[in-house]
Amino acid sequence: MKNLLTILLATFLFSCQDNNEQLNLKEGVYISNVTIISTEDGTYSPYIGHLVIEKDGIVYVGKNEPSISGVFEQIDGTGKFIIPGLIDSHVHMTEVQGMLQHHKEKYPDLVKEFNDQMPRSYLYYGFTTIINLGGISDERINSFNIQPLTPDLYHVGYSGAAIANGYPMIYTPEEYRFEIEPNFIYVESQAEHIPDKYKPADHTPKAVVKRIKNSGAIAVKSYYESGFGRMSNLPLPTKSIMTGLLNESHANGLVLTVHANSLAGHSFLTDVGVDILAHGLWNWEKYKDVPTDSLPLEIKETLDLQIQKQIGYTPTLTVIEGEGALVDTVFINQPALKKVIPKNLLEWYKTEEAQWFAKDLFGESNVEEVHKIYGNIQAHAMLVLKYLSDHNGLILFGTDTPSGPIYTNQPGYNGYWELKLMKKAEVPLNKILASATINNAKAFHLDSSLGSLAIGKKANLLMMAKNPLMDIEAYDAIDKVVIGGKIIKREDLEVKE
Numbered sequence: 001m002k003n004l005l006t007i008l009l010a011t012f013l014f015s016c017q018d019n020n021e022q023l024n025l026k027e028g029v030y031i032s033n034v035t036i037i038s039t040e041d042g043t044y045s046p047y048i049g050h051l052v053i054e055k056d057g058i059v060y061v062g063k064n065e066p067s068i069s070g071v072f073e074q075i076d077g078t079g080k081f082i083i084p085g086l087i088d089s090h091v092h093m094t095e096v097q098g099m100l101q102h103h104k105e106k107y108p109d110l111v112k113e114f115n116d117q118m119p120r121s122y123l124y125y126g127f128t129t130i131i132n133l134g135g136i137s138d139e140r141i142n143s144f145n146i147q148p149l150t151p152d153l154y155h156v157g158y159s160g161a162a163i164a165n166g167y168p169m170i171y172t173p174e175e176y177r178f179e180i181e182p183n184f185i186y187v188e189s190q191a192e193h194i195p196d197k198y199k200p201a202d203h204t205p206k207a208v209v210k211r212i213k214n215s216g217a218i219a220v221k222s223y224y225e226s227g228f229g230r231m232s233n234l235p236l237p238t239k240s241i242m243t244g245l246l247n248e249s250h251a252n253g254l255v256l257t258v259h260a261n262s263l264a265g266h267s268f269l270t271d272v273g274v275d276i277l278a279h280g281l282w283n284w285e286k287y288k289d290v291p292t293d294s295l296p297l298e299i300k301e302t303l304d305l306q307i308q309k310q311i312g313y314t315p316t317l318t319v320i321e322g323e324g325a326l327v328d329t330v331f332i333n334q335p336a337l338k339k340v341i342p343k344n345l346l347e348w349y350k351t352e353e354a355q356w357f358a359k360d361l362f363g364e365s366n367v368e369e370v371h372k373i374y375g376n377i378q379a380h381a382m383l384v385l386k387y388l389s390d391h392n393g394l395i396l397f398g399t400d401t402p403s404g405p406i407y408t409n410q411p412g413y414n415g416y417w418e419l420k421l422m423k424k425a426e427v428p429l430n431k432i433l434a435s436a437t438i439n440n441a442k443a444f445h446l447d448s449s450l451g452s453l454a455i456g457k458k459a460n461l462l463m464m465a466k467n468p469l470m471d472i473e474a475y476d477a478i479d480k481v482v483i484g485g486k487i488i489k490r491e492d493l494e495v496k497e
């Protein structure tokens, strides 16, 4: 009797799962006969199937045709491909690309046009989730979220856990440095340069992480950066501070992601065992002039340890590419930019005034020299990325949009550029897709609702005219973006004239 019941039960479950899916929808979307490309573990087995959305969630995904009743819209997916919405785990959406504060004050209309378009530009290139890795206010979060079409925004609180007077605090004038970075870490060596009203007890890793947690953050951002150019030899976190930040982050259910792009930084943070490196390793320090076709042993050993510990590695190849692109007009004249940058701002970028940072950076260097220097750094960055990819490192898609006050890292477009650069570094297409979906979702503890196409997850997905496992151009062949169950035609996300 017991056996018979088990058999009956098994048959019932089986049939329910595979054959007689009965879905009564109120606000449904049914995408039929579409190639479904999704993974929970990095292995892809695309198949032609069906996906059903009710309100903002996925209620069915599978090979068999579901039986549906009620109110729903049907989309014929014949010849199309669907993937989960992309996640960029390193952006700064609080910035206006290419502008400092005084530019923003001078051109409030350009700022407004930029901020109105910016969320749509991320969506235009398929980014349905962005993680802001710099300080953000509640006001800014609200002004972003009240816009009609926006990606899902996650953040790291009112500021990162920076070392007092270290990177990036040092770039803010002393008068408001501490107000702007309320989550700085107090270090004795800086005591004389910290205003009295800030008490050491409020700026320990424990107190800081607690505040970050209470601000609704999903991660803690910290920094290992000794500086560059005029600002070098900056104070750095000690091992005990970084370990404290890591343990407190975990105790609060947060993830620790740390800025570092140098060998010293990557090696220090790998040793501590932080969760995520927010940049690739392109500053090879004493190895900076070695040939670009093989990895020095010391770098290889650091990477092997990253792989062994499965520390998330965020390539951010567009940092180097974007900075180098400031030297000439090739970038700014690309026709594709007209779809994502408001016209007036695009015109301003072409003016003398907007070239201030390029002049600062390059001085009198000629175009060829600049391309050569940046090309060398990028070749090193790509070699590291390829090594990690070939040896099962944990690659997390992230762009650092924008990495500085530069107009060459544009919302959405920069993500597409990053995807193409990863391809150029010889990362296979399946790993590129996983890095921007399931890997990021898992690394930032968002995988219960994001990162794959599965029942119960949020309906954030892209419908493409090309197969992203066969062709990197698929990321520029998006037909429709679905965010929280809402279907948007790609052309509706473009800049309006």
Ligand SMILES: [Zn+2]
Residues within 6 Å of the ligand: 090, 091, 092, 133, 400, 403
């Ligand atoms: Zn950044």
